[in-house]
Amino acid sequence: MRQYDLVVIGAGSGNAVIDDSFAGLDVAVVEERWFGGTCLNAGCIPSKMFAYTANVARTVGESGTYDVDAELTAVRWRAARDRVFGRLDAEREEGRRGRLEADSITVYEGRARFTGPRELRIDLADGAVDISARQIVVAAGGRPLVPPPVADSALPYETSDTVMRIDAPPRRLAVLGGGYVAAELAEVFAAAGSSVTIVEKEDRLLGQQDESVAERFTELARSRYDLRLGRELTAVDGRPGALRLSLDDGSTVEADMLLVAVGRVPNSDRLNLDAAGIATHDDGRIVVDGHQRTTVDGVFALGDICTPVPLKHVANREARVVAHNLRHPDDLISADHDLVPAAVFARPQIASIGATQQDCRERGLDPLVGEARYADIAYGWATEDTTGFCKVLAERGTGRLLGAHVMGPQASALIQPLVLAMTLGIDAVTLARSPYWIHPAPTELVEKALLDLGL
Template structure:
């Protein structure tokens, strides 16, 4: 049995905990997957490295409205793939080699399970114990249990980016952000894409106005089929490598739809890896959604109270499944491990997210429905404003008829409650709104307390702020900014 000061399970955001402050500790870093975690190897980074050239290709096909004629003559898929993973795989190998080179770190490149409180067994049978354990073991794609799901033509986001050739026909199963991003990638690069969703609403966690606008634009770029559930995948006769995806109506299984494809991408969500760790053996609490239960300080819970010496972060314990959230939680754990007398909490108040599809989407805070319910509960009123990209000078330059910025605020104070954007660079335009919400800046002070570059696209945010029915002298506004106005 080997005893450590600290064991970290997972080499994604958990790996970032190990700074020079930990050089005096005997540390084990355990990961049976690819070193670097989801974001680096199969998530955020490679998907966006595909999404960017896909967006460039999409723009090339749509610039005719600006008086420019362009076309995409060829997509060199293998070259694109090898450029992406040539870089990523080197980072993964380099990170693993670096950790192995440190005298105070022991790397276990295998899976582990809990056998008791702060006690683990590796896949090879070695027993490990520690004073402190950080669980950062991530999540994995969910696959429906249907015939043919194990065929080589069926992929998840973990595998589809490494295929040999750009497929002619792609069926994307799922209406969430992963499905939306890959539908954009394959469609924009030249595949014939059909996206199929079980419900009749795509991107269901987004504000309905954003989801409806996206559905309209998505249907213009690829085929959308709503209200169908995947029933099976079968190899097609007489067509080498092809398959047929069969779908049924969830309410009437006798109604079926068949779609031929070269690749079927199943993007029906991800699940936390708690079930692979046997956390019950350590007495740790698991929520109904499968997440490892934690408190605000990222301490894992056992019987509703913090388990001694066990912490968790990232997809295994966070409902957000976002790298920037996992990094923030890692910073919390990093501090709390070394400063047990002054624990910090992770700030989850205003968590932004973005969908790198076409058009791009970004969101932070409450949807309109959530804000209306919040207003009823707090005896207040809200105000909303929808500002089209096309109402600004840069929107005119783009001939934009798609983008919009939707803001939601408390009427009496100007406190921003939610921001939802769809359109060009939405993930960038939302950042000042995240900043305003995080630091308590009211809408009017944000709009008039600073310069906005004219005629930059950011004016759509300025104009949306000015369109909200809020007081010019909010009780939230800093006195210095009130005086300047």
């Protein structure tokens, strides 16, 4: 059995663990599918490249709002797809080659599963190999969840892993799910010409967002898509290219293609963790402590397979923590998950950090609420935005920021001053009144929301 100093399972964010400081160690990387992980190949990056393309298409289509005569003749889907994945597939192969050619790094392209606390069997295309290691990092990620009515139908469906690589947008697309993946991809395909129906079991889209955001986004989505809210899928039948979705209220949805976007599950069930004694939560996430250590000595985990916040920037932070802790066992550091910002690149764009209004209510808090609309600032006049807003929640008396939510153009950038303030402990009054806020710029939206707290 070949023994290594370090084995990393998963070459997404797990690949970021290994830097020059590990030179001289005998290291192995095991990757079953994609170097670069979900983010590079089927997640964050391609979806945002498509989302930007969709935004350009929508801008052309709405140019009359700005007294510009322009006509959208087509979104050249196949050309856009080839542009996106031509770049990203090349990036993946470059990363793969870099590891294959690296000194003291062995690459296994196959599936790893534990046979002991720090022992693995790797199933390769031409057989299997058994290895062991002094230290192991589990960064095997997750995959789209497919509910039984879809899986049992034996009919074709797409997920975020596959749908961006199709040859052409369908005429009728049914989207199962109402979270951020569903919201982003629904807009991508609607802008490309698909008629979109969204089936969501909750009464609002983006239900994890602040209630003001979820309500307003749902209202806007209702004007663009056929929304079937508060409904659950009971069966899928028909034939490929002519699907019929049956819902629990007796209604049906006809579609040429089904996109399943109801969430993701960690890949822990594929690793034979019991053989290693690695504990998991009820939802399948690997149990880790504050230093990313599992319940087995010498085994760490990071990213979607263990984190409570399955976002790429969180996985990258955890990778830095693991890299440090592998090298410095007597000086451990940890990843803080308390204040993690997030964005939804739909139309309109959404960004958030911290508590929602419903969170505060559940905790028995009565926060101050400040709100400003894009329509109230000069930049909003320029963009003719009548629906976007910024909402901030602050503790009474102290002005400590509890949460912030932005919906509208450039939301993912506008949230950042609030992210910095909450992370660094800057109160609302100091943030609003100490720095200059450029006029007329989109950031005035944040300033006005802070001032609206009345502190």
